[in-house]
Every structure is written in structure tokens, then in C-alpha cells.
Amino acid sequence: MRQIAMPLLGWLAIVAILVVACTSDEPAERQQLQQAESVTQAQRDSEPAAPQQQRQRQPADHPDKDDQPEASQADSEQSETQSVTQVEDAAQEGQETEPQTQSEESEPEQDVQGQQEEATGTEIVLGGERPARLLLPHGADLSRSRPLIVLLHGYSSFAMQADQYFQFPQSVDDGGFGLLLPNGTIDQIRNRFWNATPECCDIFGAEPDDVGYIKALIEEANTYGVFDQVFAVGHSNGGFMAYRLACEEVPGLTAIVSLAGGAYAEPEECRVPAPLSVLQIHGTKDQSVLYEGGRLPDHPAPDRRPVPGAKDSVLRWAERAGCFIEDAEFFPPIDTDAAVEGAETSIVRFANGCAAGTVMELWTIEGGGHIPLVWGTDFTPGILKWLAERYDLESVSDEAAGSGVETHTIGGERLAQLLLPRDRGDEPLPLVLSLHGYQGKAEAHDWYFGLSARILGWDFALITPQGTTDSRGYAFWNATDGCCNFTGSEVDDFAWLNQLVAEAREIVDLSGVYVVGYSNGGFMAYRLACDGLDGLVAIVSLAGSSFGDPERCEGAGPVSVLQIHGSDDLDIPYVGTLEYEGGYPGAVELINRWAVRAGCDVASAVVMPNVDLEATIQGAETSVRRMRDGCADGITIELWTIEGADHFPSFEDDWPDRLLAWLLSESRTN
Structure with missing residues (x-):
């Protein structure tokens, strides 16, 4: 792990902006936030090549993982505490300080309105004298039901910062949800706040009526769309x-999602009408709202009561809902904090x-502080996935696919x-x-293969699922002995x-099931064929x-197979690695095995005209070898060898159509 000064400075800049927001006027704050994002991106772009097994180019489907800077959470929390304490000392002394956050007269959202309209879909201003922004999916049928997310900023922050931190607006169109971005009121030392719990x-x-304000916003939002469920998300x-x-x-x-927040000090203070789902996300090294609970360390009032810890907050709601506490389920860890x-x-x-x-759920960020460094992690996708699981309609994001x-x-548990x-x-x-x-990521893989854009043209159903994450934070499929369950996961893909x-x-x-896979996904396709996917x-x-051992697939029924492989692939070599323990067969050996399994006459293989698949290699570089004679059930076994291509071919625009033509039209002759 590298000691890098710039990422650490960038991270501290984020802390200064998001926690206290009291070091400059609002336009300068926004510039700091953008600079911090740039530093974070620069850190990712400067990473070294991936390990030997995946040492070639890293496509969108195959990204490098960030090295994590050895930024001490304690150091950053100390910076937070010092800044907050300065403000709170002034509060205790009754001082009327100069406004060092954005002022009541200068709403930060107005400066980025054009940017938001370009990045998302429809934007509507609600709330009258206390305005809030409502974002709706571009081109959505507003008569259809959809969920509404209410995003609540932290103390001394404001809606635009929460917007940029959680990055929900980028998913409004794809997710098909509405997003409500309200602002708290401004206190005597010019910090925005919510009148939440007494603590x-x-x-x-x-004592502003923030509950009434948010209720009124939700009611007004429903005059523009149909929001049958509401999710409150806050930091x-x-x-x-x-x-x-x-x-x-x-x-x-x-449902609610709380990042570094807490419930009422006493359970009986909650006048809950009915159980709802709760997700609590909390860092174990949070020094502002303690993970284990207790009085808020930086609060200026000495008589404030202790708040429940992260676990107690979740357990309290689990007990209220009648959950079986002893039947807790544990899931593979994810990455939500780039600083750890x-x-x-x-x-x-x-x-x-x-x-x-x-559902009651606790995400514990081991070593995480009050403000996780969330960009480029599973944080935002994870929250949106969790909320999607809570939504009980099937077609929330129809507009996303057209x-x-x-x-x-x-x-089920894996959506x-x-x-x-x-x-x-x-x-x-x-x-x-x-x-x-x-x-890889499912979204990037779909961009690479381009299949979702061809659904209407080819008239098929499509699932592009996401593998699980191993103990090193890498997504994978538990496919064969050769690839790519490198950490001994027991997941049953x-x-x-x-x-x-x-x-x-x-x-x-x-009418039938067809599987396409890239790299580890290709290994998984063979696993499905060997084990008999229904x-x-x-x-x-x-x-x-x-599998290296052909007997591993001895009982498999015959299926049609197309192997596509670059001759210069150094990650998964074209000739295979059977000479090594745990190795796998090469491309030619693969299709011969499946041809024999289907009863094909291997000696009667036909060489077809070359095709042009690879955009960066001149001419029709891909040779085609086909076997059909003697094959059972009209099966086709075929090998496309991309001469000169590596592990990540750059395909021509007609690649998805060539793939679907073989899969849906040419893979069977009957």
C-alpha cells in the first residue's frame, strides 16, 4: 500500500467540505469538491498494472482495483473534530459568527442547475418559500408508479453536497426512481441542520417543523408523479x-438508510406506526457519531443523552418488526470506503x-470514519441495490431499456x-x-457485448447478472478449478x-437458454454446460x-459451443495451460472435446470464410472452423480464432449481431 500525499490531501479536502463546510464561501467549496474528485480520479488512473494473471489491458469489464492510501482515519477524524469544535465553542459562548457556509440568500443548487438537467432528466422545484429539487427520469411515463428517494444532508452541509457525495442523480434515469433533494434550515451560526432527534x-x-416540511414535499411531488413508496436516505x-x-x-x-446517524436515545420516544426496513451504515472509527454508541463527542450541550450504537439501532428495529434475531444472515464483504x-x-x-x-441490515465499515471515501466503491450501487430490493413492483426501470x-x-438475495x-x-x-x-461489472460487460440494445431487433430475453465479490474485493464467478475462485469462496453460482x-x-x-461469457464468464459458461443448466x-x-480434467464433464449432455479466442491472448493463452497443475485446455482442445461429446465427426470439420471481428486489426482476421457432420440433435461446434488479438478484442460495430446470429440462428440446424 502506497504512501501518497495527494490522495490524502484530497481526502482531507472532502472531509473539510462535507463535515463542516466552514472554510470558504460556497463557490469555492464547490471548486474544492470538484478538485477532490479529480484527485481521487487521478489516484485511480495512476495505478500500476494488474497482477500477472490479468496483466494485459484492463477494459471496462476488467478494471484495476484502486490501491488504498494509508490515510489514518484517526488523523482525518481529528481534523473533523477540530473544525466542528471551533464552531461549537462559538455556539456555547453565544457568539454570532460570520456565515462561513453558504448563506440563506445564496442557494448553491442554482449554480449547477444546468449541469443537473444535463446529467439527469426532468428537474422540478418544489416547496415554495423553502424550495427543494425533484429529479424525475428523462422521458418517463409519470402515470406509472415508482419509488421516491428523499436525500437528507448532514449538519452544516446542504443538498448539493449530499447530491454530489451520494451520486444518486446519475442513476435516476436508469433506476427509474424520483429523487427529492431538500435543505434543512440555517441555525444561529449559519449551519444548515435538521430538527431530527433531541440528540x-x-x-x-x-424547533422547525422539518417532519411537516418533508411530508408536504412528498405530497407535492405526488402531483407530478405517482410515488407509491418513499425511501429516506441520510448522512x-x-x-x-x-x-x-x-x-x-x-x-x-x-425504508430508511442511515450513514453515520442514529436512532432516538430511548425506544419509547419512537411513535412508529408500523415496521419498516432499515439499513444502517457506520464506520468503526467514527469519532463524531460513535459506532458503539454514546453521547456525541463534539456536541456543545453537556446534557445531551447517549444515542444507541449502530448495532443497537438495527436490533431495536429488528425486535420491533418481530425478526428472529438468532437467524442473522451474513453476506460477503464489500468495498464502501476507498480510504480502507x-x-x-x-x-x-x-x-x-x-x-x-x-429487512434490517447493518453495514460495518471496519476502520471507516464519519465520512467514508465512497467514490469508485460499491457504496452508491450497493445502497441503490438494497433499495431496489425493498421496492415491490417488477418494472421500476422500464424506461432505462427503452x-x-x-x-x-x-x-432473491442476489438481485x-x-x-x-x-x-x-x-x-x-x-x-x-x-x-x-x-x-468485471455487469453494466460494463453489457456495454462491451451490446446485447441489451438488440433485444427488440432479435426478440429475446436477457439477464446480465453480477458475480459476487471475493475477499480481495474482486468480482468473480465460481466457475472451474482454473478460474477464478482464487480465495476459496463457497458461493454456489x-x-x-x-x-x-x-x-x-x-x-x-x-424456448431455450443460451449463455455467453467473457474470460471468467466464459469459464462459467462451460461450468453451466458441464453441470447441466436447465x-x-x-x-x-x-x-x-x-475444466482441465475432461472427466469432470463426463455426464454432461451435448450442447452447441462457440469458442472465440485471440491467438495472442496472454491472460488466458490460446493454447491453454494443461502442462501446469490446475491448468485448462486451449481453444482447439476445447471444441474437440465438445465435438466428441456430441458425436461429431471431428475429421470432417469445415473451414468457413474468414470474418472481420477486430476493429484494430486490418482485414478479415478471424478464421472459422465448424463441425456439424454426425453431431447429435443438430448441434454445431465452432471455433473463431482472432489472429493477432489479445485478451480484450476491440470489436467492430456489428459484433453483437454476429454473436446473436450464431447463438439464435446458427447454433442448431434443427
């Missing part, structure tokens, strides 16, 4: 406010026995999206599973993918391979 953070006893004082809302009669509120090395965030969930299908495509959320044509008629559809590579297929069958009639017709593996 935080109406320091001067102003610090905003997290306390989320817990306050959970204890009030807020129409439609079904690896996947530092543990996840524990209480769901069994909970009333009305509610007006002719509908979306269904499936998968995935099933996309299919809205006007599909009565004929069964082929289902395509598209699997990313090692360290075969069972989960089978579950996805079964759930898809409950939604739409399927309804499997054909697989396509790009730069992947299979």
Missing part, C-alpha cells in the same frame, strides 16, 4: 432525521420472521434484472445469460444462475476455457 442537531432549540444529522421520519406518520415511507484497503465492509441482515417482509422493453427484478420485449406475442422467447469477466432461469420461466415462456441449448465463450 442531533437542533443545537439552539429552533449524519440526515441519518438521525431518517430515523425521526421512521417514527412519524409519513405516507408511503417503507480491500473489501472492509461486513454485512449482517435480519430478515427471517420480520413483519410485512421488512419504451419497448420491460424489466423484472429477480434473484438481477430480466429484460424482455414488451410486445412479445405468444411465442416462447430464447433467454440469454451474459456473464462478465473477472473483476451454478445454483443461483439456475434459480434465475427458473424465475424467468415464471414470467415468460422460454434448458441449455448453446454457449459462447470469449477468451474463456473449461
Whole structure:
């Protein structure tokens, strides 16, 4: 782990901006935040090459993981405490200080309105004399029900900073949700706050009716759209406010997310009308709102009561919902704080026995402080995924895939999206599973393969699922002995993918199942073929391979196979690595194995005309070798060798159509 001065300075800049916001006027604050983001991005861009096994180019599907700077959380928390204490000392002495955050007359959101309209969809100003912004998905059918996220900033912060920190607006269009961005009022020392619980953070006893204000905003938002569920998400004082809302009669509120916030000091102070879902996210080294609970260290009032810790806050709501506390579920750790090395965030969930299908969950950021460095981590995607799980309608984000495509959320504890044509008629559809590579992301993989954009043209259903994260923080599929379960995870991806297929069958009639995979995803495609994925017709593996021992697939039924491989691939060599323990077969050996399994006459393989797949290699560089003679059930076994290509080919624009043409039209002759 490197000692890097600039990322540390960038991180401290974020702390200074997001916690106290009292070092400069508002335009300068915004410039600092942008500079901090640039420093963070520069850190990522300066990383060294990946380890030997993945040492070639790192595409969007195969990104480098950030090195984590050895920034001491204690040092950063000390900086937070010093800044907050200066403000609070003034509060104790009754001083009327000069406004060092944004003023009441200078709303920061106005300066970035054009930027937000470009980045998201429709923006509406609500709230009258106390305005708030409502963001809606671009081009959305506002008569359809969707969830509304209410994002609540921390003490001395404001809506724009929370907006930039959580990065929800970038997902409004794809997620299909509404986003409400309100501001707290300004106290005597010119800091914005929420009148949340008695412990935080109406320091001067102003007692604004923030509950009534947010209720009115939600009611007004419903005049522009149909929001059947409301989620409150808040940081610090905003997290306390989320817990306050959970204890009030807020129409439609079904879940809250609190980052570094806390519940009421006493359980009986919560007048909760019904159980709801709770996600508490908290760093173990938070020195502003202590993870283990207690009086807020920096609060100026000496008579403030202790607040419950992160675990106690979650357990309190779990007990209220009737959850079986002894049946806690533990999930693989994720990365939510770039200032802490690896996947530092543990996840524990209480769901069994909970009333009305509610879920209580705690994300513990081991070594994390009051303000995690969240950019480039699983933080924002993880929260949005958790909220999507709480939403009980199937087609929240239909607009994301186009007006002719509908979306269904499936998968149980591990969610995935099933996309299919809205006007599909009565004929069964082929289902395509598209699997990313090692360290990959489903969204980037879909961009690389381009299949979701072809759903209407080729009339098929598509699932592009996400693998789990190993103990080093890398996404993977538990495929074969050669790739890529390098940390001994016991995750059963075969069972989960089978579950996805079964759930898809409950939604739409399927004519067959087809699997495409890149690299580790290609290995997983062969695993599915070997172990008998229900309804499997054909697989396509790009730069992947299979088990080293052919007997591992001895009982597998014949399926059509297309192996696509670059001749110069140094990550998964074209010739394989069978000479090493735990090795895997090369491209030619692979197709011969599956040809024999299907009863094909290997000697009768046909050499087809070359095709042009790779955009950076001149001419028709890809040779095609096909086997059909003698193959059972009309099966086709085929090898496309991309001469001169490495592990990550740069494909021509017609690549998705060539892939789908083989998969849906040419893989079977019957």
C-alpha cells in the first residue's frame, strides 16, 4: 500500500467540505469538491498494472482495483473534530459568527442547475418559500408508479453536497426512481441542520417543523408523479432525521438508510406506526457519531443523552418488526470506503420472521470514519441495490431499456434484472445469460457485448447478472478449478444462475437458454454446460476455457459451443495451460472435446470464410472452423480464432449481431 500525499490531501479536502463546510464561501467549496474528485480520479488512473494473471489491458469489464492510501482515519477524524469544535465553542459562548457556509440568500443548487438537467432528466422545484429539487427520469411515463428517494444532508452541509457525495442523480434515469433533494434550515451560526432527534442537531432549540416540511414535499411531488413508496436516505444529522421520519406518520415511507446517524436515545420516544426496513451504515472509527454508541463527542450541550450504537439501532428495529434475531444472515464483504484497503465492509441482515417482509441490515465499515471515501466503491450501487430490493413492483426501470422493453427484478438475495420485449406475442422467447469477466461489472460487460440494445431487433430475453465479490474485493464467478475462485469462496453460482432461469420461466415462456461469457464468464459458461443448466441449448465463450480434467464433464449432455479466442491472448493463452497443475485446455482442445461429446465427426470439420471481428486489426482476421457432420440433435461446434488479438478484442460495430446470429440462428440446424 502506497504512501501518497495527494490522495490524502484530497481526502482531507472532502472531509473539510462535507463535515463542516466552514472554510470558504460556497463557490469555492464547490471548486474544492470538484478538485477532490479529480484527485481521487487521478489516484485511480495512476495505478500500476494488474497482477500477472490479468496483466494485459484492463477494459471496462476488467478494471484495476484502486490501491488504498494509508490515510489514518484517526488523523482525518481529528481534523473533523477540530473544525466542528471551533464552531461549537462559538455556539456555547453565544457568539454570532460570520456565515462561513453558504448563506440563506445564496442557494448553491442554482449554480449547477444546468449541469443537473444535463446529467439527469426532468428537474422540478418544489416547496415554495423553502424550495427543494425533484429529479424525475428523462422521458418517463409519470402515470406509472415508482419509488421516491428523499436525500437528507448532514449538519452544516446542504443538498448539493449530499447530491454530489451520494451520486444518486446519475442513476435516476436508469433506476427509474424520483429523487427529492431538500435543505434543512440555517441555525444561529449559519449551519444548515435538521430538527431530527433531541440528540442531533437542533443545537439552539429552533424547533422547525422539518417532519411537516418533508411530508408536504412528498405530497407535492405526488402531483407530478405517482410515488407509491418513499425511501429516506441520510448522512449524519440526515441519518438521525431518517430515523425521526421512521417514527412519524409519513405516507408511503417503507425504508430508511442511515450513514453515520442514529436512532432516538430511548425506544419509547419512537411513535412508529408500523415496521419498516432499515439499513444502517457506520464506520468503526467514527469519532463524531460513535459506532458503539454514546453521547456525541463534539456536541456543545453537556446534557445531551447517549444515542444507541449502530448495532443497537438495527436490533431495536429488528425486535420491533418481530425478526428472529438468532437467524442473522451474513453476506460477503464489500468495498464502501476507498480510504480502507480491500473489501472492509461486513454485512449482517435480519430478515427471517420480520413483519410485512421488512429487512434490517447493518453495514460495518471496519476502520471507516464519519465520512467514508465512497467514490469508485460499491457504496452508491450497493445502497441503490438494497433499495431496489425493498421496492415491490417488477418494472421500476422500464424506461432505462427503452419504451419497448420491460424489466423484472429477480434473484432473491442476489438481485438481477430480466429484460424482455414488451410486445412479445405468444411465442416462447430464447433467454440469454451474459456473464462478465473477472473483476468485471455487469453494466460494463453489457456495454462491451451490446446485447441489451438488440433485444427488440432479435426478440429475446436477457439477464446480465453480477458475480459476487471475493475477499480481495474482486468480482468473480465460481466457475472451474482454473478460474477464478482464487480465495476459496463457497458461493454456489451454478445454483443461483439456475434459480434465475427458473424465475424467468415464471414470467415468460422460454424456448431455450443460451449463455455467453467473457474470460471468467466464459469459464462459467462451460461450468453451466458441464453441470447441466436447465434448458441449455448453446454457449459462447470469449477468451474463456473449461475444466482441465475432461472427466469432470463426463455426464454432461451435448450442447452447441462457440469458442472465440485471440491467438495472442496472454491472460488466458490460446493454447491453454494443461502442462501446469490446475491448468485448462486451449481453444482447439476445447471444441474437440465438445465435438466428441456430441458425436461429431471431428475429421470432417469445415473451414468457413474468414470474418472481420477486430476493429484494430486490418482485414478479415478471424478464421472459422465448424463441425456439424454426425453431431447429435443438430448441434454445431465452432471455433473463431482472432489472429493477432489479445485478451480484450476491440470489436467492430456489428459484433453483437454476429454473436446473436450464431447463438439464435446458427447454433442448431434443427
